[in-house]
Amino acid sequence: MAIIFDDKKSINDLLKKPEIHPGSFASLYKRHNAGLTLVSHDMEQEKREQEELAKIYETRSERKKKLLFDNLDLIFRHKDEILETPRYANIDVHYAIKAGGCYIGPISTSKYYHFAGTLVNINLKLGTLLELWENEQFKISCKCGGMAVIHYFSGSPLSGASIAAAICPKCKEIIHNIRNRGFGNYTGLLLTKLYANTEKVAKSITAKWKLAESEYEKKVAERKAPIWYGMGAEFHGDGESCNLETMINELKLKEFDQQQ
Numbered sequence: 001m002a003i004i005f006d007d008k009k010s011i012n013d014l015l016k017k018p019e020i021h022p023g024s025f026a027s028l029y030k031r032h033n034a035g036l037t038l039v040s041h042d043m044e045q046e047k048r049e050q051e052e053l054a055k056i057y058e059t060r061s062e063r064k065k066k067l068l069f070d071n072l073d074l075i076f077r078h079k080d081e082i083l084e085t086p087r088y089a090n091i092d093v094h095y096a097i098k099a100g101g102c103y104i105g106p107i108s109t110s111k112y113y114h115f116a117g118t119l120v121n122i123n124l125k126l127g128t129l130l131e132l133w134e135n136e137q138f139k140i141s142c143k144c145g146g147m148a149v150i151h152y153f154s155g156s157p158l159s160g161a162s163i164a165a166a167i168c169p170k171c172k173e174i175i176h177n178i179r180n181r182g183f184g185n186y187t188g189l190l191l192t193k194l195y196a197n198t199e200k201v202a203k204s205i206t207a208k209w210k211l212a213e214s215e216y217e218k219k220v221a222e223r224k225a226p227i228w229y230g231m232g233a234e235f236h237g238d239g240e241s242c243n244l245e246t247m248i249n250e251l252k253l254k255e256f257d258q259q260q
């Protein structure tokens with residue numbers, strides 16, 4: 001490896017902070033007269049609206065989290081049914097787990113990806129969460145006799161020290177200060193589940209696209225394709241979307257009907 005010294009610049013050049021408004025006063029004046037600024041009003045408006053949306057999203061997540069935790073007993077009673085029903089198992093519950101640690105920061109249960117300028121959001125799913133809670137690491141006995149599930153943990157990847165909190169589906173009590181069950185054990189299990197969650201979405205999209213390609217080729221070969229036809233016309237989602245509110249209502253109605 002060679003170390004190259006660049007002596008064309010002095011240390012003062014390297015330490016100089018970048019100018020807030022690059023360019024001369026003359027060009028700034030010209031831009032100003034043309035009504036152009038480096039950050040336009042439209043850009044500021046977009047930023048404000050994005051911030052407002054983020055606030056609404058946060059409030060909504062808090063409401064959903066409360067709803068989920070208030071109905072954990074109902075959800076556990078129907079666990080097998082939820083896991084077997086894709087429209088239930090795939091419900092976004094990214095707000096259910098808060099986790100993070102020293103040096104590594106928060107562990108995100110909601111991931112954003114850009115593909116060709118298109119935003120794809122992959123969130124922790126209800127089915128994945130229920131599978132995570134099957135691990136002994138994420139369970140603790142409650143004094144009421146119920147089995148509480150861990151919804152928060154933090155700690156240090158260096159010392160392995162950890163602190164966690166759990167909620168009991170039966171008595172709704174929050175158990176604080178669950179100490180030293182190994183930060184790595186929590187993180188390892190959560191990350192494994194989150195990667196499996198991402199894989200599930202990616203595989204589903206890939207499978208739907210492969211299907212679109214084969215449908216397209218079939219129609220073209222049969223000369224059944226109209227002039228505007230393209231592979232994109234055969235690309236469809238799975239059409240099995242549901243939200244937490246609807247699922248809880250459906251499960252409650254089901255239990256009510258069974259009691260009659």
Ligand SMILES: [Zn+2]
Nearest residue numbers: 142144168171
């Ligand atoms: Zn309890």
